[in-house]
Amino acid sequence: MCLCLTLFLLGFFSYLRNKRQYTEGTSPAHTSAVRMGGAVSAGEDNDDLIDNLKEAYYIRSDLVEKAFRAIDRADYYLDEYRDNAYKDLAWRHGNIHLSAPCIYSEVMEALDLHPGLSFLNLGSGTGYLSTMVGLILGPFGVNHGIELHADVIDYAYQKLDSFIKTSDSFDKFEFCEPSFVAGNCLDIPLESRQYDRVYCGAGVQKEHEDYMRNLLKIGGILVMPLEEKLTKITRTGTSTWETKKILSVSFAPLVLPKHGPNGKPKIVPLPRYEVRTLQELARICIRHTLRVTTDEKESQSRGRGSSFSVGRGLAVAGLHKYGPRFKRRRVHRRQCSIQVVATLDGNNNQGGRAVDEEEATAGERERRRQTRGTRRAAKTAEEEQEAAAAEDEVVDEEEEQEEEEEKETGELLRPQPAVNLLRERILGLPLPEPLKMYLLFYREK
Template sequence: MGGAVSAGEDNDDLIDNLKEAQYIRTEQVEQAFRAIDRGDYYLDSYRENAYKDLAWKNGNLHLSAPCIYSEVMEALRLRQGLSFLNLGSGTGYLSTMVGLILGPFGVNHGVELHKDVVEYAKERLEDFIKNSDSFDKFEFCEPKFVVGNCLEISSDSHQYDRIYCGAGVQKDHENYMKIMLKVGGILVVPIEDQLTQITRTGQSSWESKNILAVSFAPLVQQNRADGNKPDTVQLPPIHIRSLQDLSRVYIRRALHSQIEEASPATQRTPHKRKRRRCRRRRINTYVFVGNQLIPQRVESEEEERIGEEIREEDGRTRRRRRVARSSR
């Protein structure tokens, strides 16, 4: 399923379109989507399709349509410190976005059937941590991925505050997933072509709400015809953070807070970012001078007027920064 929103030129365009179509409705979900470039989870030869609202599959690799992930993120009602289990965690795209919201004291686990996909997810995660400018702007709950069939999770595994399943679930597997949910927790799962939000309201009571009509490939079930017992999946342990880890978290938090206070005028809204992107599209030619990319003249009087407005706005921003610095 997909194609519900217009195709974008880049990740910010895609998020703008998802917001306009009301798939993204909260600020924290928007921030997570903007921080993770969807194109980074595509193979290079397919990246040109990354910002279309369509699912993508290549071999065992799979990404759902952006509108699906948007609804999932909103329906999970995430907040800092929660525990999250992703059944069919795939490329790790969704788990990484969830980790940006859970923060350093959350739990972020994923189970994926295919070993090659888990290796791919770990590579994408490592690339995000090492190379993304967004990583330093968040307190991150790093996902932990294990290989296995999510229908064979050990019966003594811990329960979670939030669970998502990325494959179609038959009715007889619904209770299996409900039991892994804590009281007050939320499970988002596709059941009978409906993306469904299930809230556990008590030890033996749940409330269900249909969110969106969807089409998912069904969960892969183990073949028991040969009489062999399927391998049991052991979920990652939940560790208590060491004093060193806690110190690192709070030092990083303090440094991040100081940086934000020192440069409040440098933070730009998504609307302003999109305006600057439009500016780049209006310019005809670029030339290299040393290691700098210098824009040449714009074509029309209208474009020149827009460029002048942006330069004036930049001047006002610089003046505000000087005033802010002098007042400290």
């Protein structure tokens, strides 16, 4: 009897522990995997990776999803390591380091970002996270980072410049460009300004917890690995805090600062906060006006939401591989057929309703009229389906031909990228060339 009671109590407490782990953001089935990443299946491309993160409930909000889809994780890898970019694993090469995607997604969700906030990234690394944050903060936010290694800061600025100049995603967002400084984050003066959001990308020991907390404004959020747990700390008052453990993680510990020749610690100033110039405000206003006009035009032509949605839909199904331009047409036709059938069903249901005796004659005439219309619509739907089926056959033949060409040449056939309407409109403005380049954020070194 005692043995049964003991086993029951052990099972009950195990259930409570597992339930608590699940509510903190990780299921007991992959708690150990989360420590080093690898909790999410690998994808073929960035969209596949984001789909897997959503399915595993690491990405939970639309805003975070759009930021993740806008930036290809592989762009922050060295070329020879790009094949590993879509695995849920951390990557390190020399001083360059990226955390696992599941960690970054939990961090982005925990920070609860919105436009206009100030953000400080301690251990900013490649700038991957800071750039995603900048897409949400908008042009009137503050986006600062501190990185220990100067060569990593150079690498981060190269990636940032490439994103601004070459990525179409950049033109779909109002961007808060990050600024980085070299130094040890533990050398920040205590009297420095505070931020709305702070993230630390290195393991923090208990003795440095108060130091990190003091970087926050009241109402601010700090996310950091604290004693092997990714922890969210919210400052609710001058000396009051709320703490929540998110999931188990394993981070390299903070590097302790080195004293100068005189025995005193070095002082690392934070990036300067500069008020926007009138020239920058004009650029923001012009780009916003052109973007809104472009989005409205695209929305009207497509009959759906704005172009702000990034990289969703066909790429998720893997249709990006052999020519989505054909499959988009086929999917669209099928959707049209479905809408026609749904309309027919609605008409049939409406025609089958009971009518009052006084309106029986009128109802009968209406049913006959609907029946005739239904037959005509059904005939049209059949013709539409036959046309779609014929087109499907043509598309299948074209895809088979493309696959054969790919096997022969060994090259992956990809469609032409969509035209960036915002950039096309800027280039079409009657302005001097240097001003067009300024509006496009192109900068002469």
